[in-house]
Each structure stands twice: as structure tokens, then as C-alpha cells.
Amino acid sequence: MGRRRQVIDVPGVAHGTMPIPMGVRIGQLVFSSGIHGLDPQTQRIPEDPARQVALAFQHMRTIVENAGGSTDDIGMVIFNLAADEYRPLVHAEWVAMFPHDDDRPARNTHIMPLGMGMIIHILMTAAIE
Numbered sequence: 001m002g003r004r005r006q007v008i009d010v011p012g013v014a015h016g017t018m019p020i021p022m023g024v025r026i027g028q029l030v031f032s033s034g035i036h037g038l039d040p041q042t043q044r045i046p047e048d049p050a051r052q053v054a055l056a057f058q059h060m061r062t063i064v065e066n067a068g069g070s071t072d073d074i075g076m077v078i079f080n081l082a083a084d085e086y087r088p089l090v091h092a093e094w095v096a097m098f099p100h101d102d103d104r105p106a107r108n109t110h111i112m113p114l115g116m117g118m119i120i121h122i123l124m125t126a127a128i129e
Helices: 049-066 084-097
Strands: 005-008 023-026 029-032 074-081 106-111 120-127
Touching: 029 049, 049 074, 049 084, 049 120, 074 084, 084 106
Parallel strands: 074 106
Antiparallel strands: 005 023, 023 029, 029 120, 074 120
């Protein structure tokens, strides 16, 4: 009998030594763990906030695509931001990924302290047919 849970990886991106996958797929549903803006080339979180946000969105796309879907399958995104000042960076990437006003996922944003130099942390849920 096969495993019900399929682990989804993002090449070059992990949660350090913590035993946490980047995402999982169970049936048609895909759930991310915390998606951060780690640069897979340097294995560091960039100091540039715009680069962090772009990388986090890129990793979100990779998770859903590696699960067999596309960004069209993303239904809910929760953003944790270190400060409200980063919201315009998120809006820019959001509109680039989801350009149609009438075809965007549900979304919620929380402002909270984030560790390790992070300014963004994403949680995503998708449903793949």
C-alpha cells in the first residue's frame, strides 16, 4: 500500500535541519509549510526585501507545480510579514502572479516578528484536479 501523503520539495530550499517538508499533497489538496525567501544559490535569506518576496513567490509556484498543478490551483494564501511597509512588495508580486481581478486566491496578511532575517513567510493551500 502506497503512502497517502506525497512530500513536495523545492530544490535547494529547506527548513535547515528541521524535519519539515516544504509541502505535502494529500489527494487533490496541497499544503505548504512556511515558505521563506531563501536563495537556493547562496543558501541565505537575502537582505534585499524585494528579492526575499520574489523568492518566496517563486518557491510557492515551485511547490504547486512540483505537486502537479499550477498557480491557477492555489485557493488560499496567508502572508506573515515582519512589517506593514513590505505590503507593496507583496502586492506587486501578487498582481504579477494573479493578474486578473476576478481570478485570484483568497488571501490574508498578518504583521508579526519573523526570525533569521526574514521579512516574509507564506502559507499556501491549493486544490489540484
